[in-house]
Amino acid sequence: MAGFRDREKRHFPLTSIQAVVDLFSDQLEKGDDVDLALLSIVLGWIENTLTVNRSLPSNADDSKTIAPIFPVVQADTIEALYAKFTALVKSSVDLSKFEKGYATRELVKKVSDVIWGSLTRSSYKDKAHLQSLYSFLNGNKLDCFGVAFAVVAACQVLGFQDVRLALSEDHAWVVFGKEGVETAEVTWHGKGNEDKRGQPITDAVADKAWLYLNGQPVICTRQMEVAAIVSSINPAITPTIDSVEMGSLQQELLWMLYNKGHLARYPMAVGNLGDLEEISPLPDHPPPIKFFQEAIDVAIKHYNNQHVYPYTYLGGFLYRKKRYKEAIHSWAEAASVIKGYNYTREDEEIYKEFLEIASDFIPNIVRNCTKEEHSADLLQDPAVYADLLRFYDGICEWEEGSSTPVLHVGWAQYFTFSLQRFDPQVRFLLDIHAENDEEDDEEEAEKEKEDGQSVKEVPENMSSRRSSLTEKEVTGQRTRHSRKKSQADIR
Numbered sequence: 001m002a003g004f005r006d007r008e009k010r011h012f013p014l015t016s017i018q019a020v021v022d023l024f025s026d027q028l029e030k031g032d033d034v035d036l037a038l039l040s041i042v043l044g045w046i047e048n049t050l051t052v053n054r055s056l057p058s059n060a061d062d063s064k065t066i067a068p069i070f071p072v073v074q075a076d077t078i079e080a081l082y083a084k085f086t087a088l089v090k091s092s093v094d095l096s097k098f099e100k101g102y103a104t105r106e107l108v109k110k111v112s113d114v115i116w117g118s119l120t121r122s123s124y125k126d127k128a129h130l131q132s133l134y135s136f137l138n139g140n141k142l143d144c145f146g147v148a149f150a151v152v153a154a155c156q157v158l159g160f161q162d163v164r165l166a167l168s169e170d171h172a173w174v175v176f177g178k179e180g181v182e183t184a185e186v187t188w189h190g191k192g193n194e195d196k197r198g199q200p201i202t203d204a205v206a207d208k209a210w211l212y213l214n215g216q217p218v219i220c221t222r223q224m225e226v227a228a229i230v231s232s233i234n235p236a237i238t239p240t241i242d243s244v245e246m247g248s249l250q251q252e253l254l255w256m257l258y259n260k261g262h263l264a265r266y267p268m269a270v271g272n273l274g275d276l277e278e279i280s281p282l283p284d285h286p287p288p289i290k291f292f293q294e295a296i297d298v299a300i301k302h303y304n305n306q307h308v309y310p311y312t313y314l315g316g317f318l319y320r321k322k323r324y325k326e327a328i329h330s331w332a333e334a335a336s337v338i339k340g341y342n343y344t345r346e347d348e349e350i351y352k353e354f355l356e357i358a359s360d361f362i363p364n365i366v367r368n369c370t371k372e373e374h375s376a377d378l379l380q381d382p383a384v385y386a387d388l389l390r391f392y393d394g395i396c397e398w399e400e401g402s403s404t405p406v407l408h409v410g411w412a413q414y415f416t417f418s419l420q421r422f423d424p425q426v427r428f429l430l431d432i433h434a435e436n437d438e439e440d441d442e443e444e445a446e447k448e449k450e451d452g453q454s455v456k457e458v459p460e461n462m463s464s465r466r467s468s469l470t471e472k473e474v475t476g477q478r479t480r481h482s483r484k485k486s487q488a489d490i491r
C-alpha cells in the first residue's frame with residue numbers, strides 16, 4: 001500500500017546516490033504499489049538542491065567542475081511534503097461521489113482540475129525543473145508533463161490503480177477504466193493551444209497525428225511511470241553547466257530500471273540512457289550505440305515503427321562521432337516514419353528536429369566531409385545519395401495531405417545545396433537504376449504474362465529495392481552507365 005511507512009523511512013536519511021538507488025529499487029519491488037508521489041518528491045528535492053539557486057563560486061566557469069557534494073535528504077523534510085500532497089488530494093476530492101473500483105472520466109477530470117487549480121497563474125511554462133511534485137508543492141508550478149504525472153500520482157493516492165500515464169514524443173495524457181482503454185487529456189500542450197482537459201483522444205484525433213503517435217503511444221506500467229520521472233530529471237544548473245551528481249543519479253537510476261526490464265517498451269528512456277552513457281560511460285556497460293539501436297528495435301517491435309525519436313537519437317550520436325554515412329541513413333529512416341503523418345500546428349517540436357538536420361547537420365556534412373578521411377568518398381556514394389533523396393522525399397510526403405504546409409523556400413535551398421555537392425557520376429547512377437528497374441519490370445511482366453500470373457506490385461519504398469542491389473549489379477550498371485554517359489553529355 002502507499003504511504004510513508006517503515007519500509008520507506010528506513011532508507012532515510014539518504015546520504016548518497018546509492019542510497020537513492022536503493023530506495024527506488026526497493027519501491028520498484030512493490031510492483032503497482034510503488035509510491036509515485038514519494039519518489040517524485042525525493043527526486044524534485046534533490047534536483048532543486050543541486051541545480052536551482054546554486055550559489056556558484058564567483059570563479060566557477062564551464063571548465064572547472066564544482067567539488068561534488070550530495071545533499072543529505074532527511075525523512076521529515078520528505079514526509080512533510082508527502083503529507084501536504086496527500087492532504088491536498090484527499091481533501092479536494094469527495095470520494096463518496098464516485099464509485100469505488102475503476103476511475104471514471106468525471107473523477108479524472110476532477111483530479112486534473114485540483115492540480116490545475118493549484119498552479120500559479122504567472123506564465124512560467126517553459127522553465128526548467130518544473131516537472132516534479134516538489135515543484136508543485138513548493139512553488140505551485142508544473143510543466144505540461146508534470147501536470148499529467150501529478151494527476152496519475154494523485155489518482156494513486158485516491159486508490160485508483162487503473163489511471164496510468166500515456167506518453168507520446170511530445171505530449172502526455174492518461175488511460176483508465178476496466179480495460180485501460182479509456183483516454184483523457186489532463187494537461188495542456190505547446191503555446192497558444194486551448195487545453196482539451198477531460199476530452200478523450202479519439203481515433204479521429206490520433207490517426208496520422210505525430211502528437212499522438214498514430215495510436216501507438218507508450219502506455220506506462222507503474223514502473224515505467226517511475227522511468228518517466230527519472231527521464232524527466234534535468235541536471236542543468238545553467239544552459240552550459242550540469243550538476244555532475246544529478247547526471248550520475250539519473251544514469252544510475254535509468255541503468256537500474258533498464259536492468260529490471262522496465263525500459264523494455266520505452267524507447268525514449270532507452271535513448272536517454274544511451275545519451276548518458278555517451279557523456280560518461282560506466283564500467284563494463286555496453287557502448288552507447290547499443291542503446292540507440294535497441295530503442296529502434298523496441299519501436300519496431302511494439303509501436304509499429306511509428307516513433308521518430310529513436311532514429312534521431314541514433315542519427316545525432318552517429319553525427320557526433322563523424323559517422324556521417326550512417327547518420328544520413330538514420331535520418332532517412334526518421335523521414336520514412338514522419339512521411340506517414342499529417343503535419344499540424346502542434347508538431348513544432350518534430351518540425352524543428354527535421355529543420356535542424358536539413359539546415360545544419362547535413363550541410364555541415366557535405367561541406368566538411370572531404371576533410372574527414374573516413375567519409376571522403378561520401379559524395380561519390382550512391383547509397384548516401386539515395387538516403388538523402390529518401391530524407392527529403394519523406395519530408396515532402398509529410399507535407400502532402402497536411403492541413404499546414406511544412407516546406408518553405410529555405411528548405412529547397414538546403415536540399416539543393418546538399419544534393420549539388422554530390423559527384424555527377426553518382427547522380428547519373430540514378431538514371432541507370434531507373435532504366436534498370438524499367439527493364440527488370442518489363443522482363444518480369446513478360447515472364448509473368450507467360451506464366452499467366454498478375455504483375456508484381458512495385459515495392460512501396462523504392463529505395464529498399466535500390467539498397468538491395470548487389471555490388472555486382474551496381475558495377476554492372478556502372479558499365480552500362482558508361483554507355484549512358486555519352487547520351488548524358490548531349491543533355
Ligand SMILES: CC1(C)CN=C(N2CCN(c3ncnc4sc(C(F)(F)C(F)(F)F)cc34)CC2)S1
Nearest residue numbers: 145167168169170171172231268269309312313
Ligand atoms: C533525439 C532527441 C532530440 C534527444 N532527446 C529527446 N528527448 C529527450 C527526452 N524526452 C523524453 N524522454 C522520456 N520520456 C518522455 S515523455 C515526453 C513527452 F511526451 F514529451 C512529455 F511527456 F510530454 F514530456 C518526452 C520524453 C523527449 C525527447 S529526442
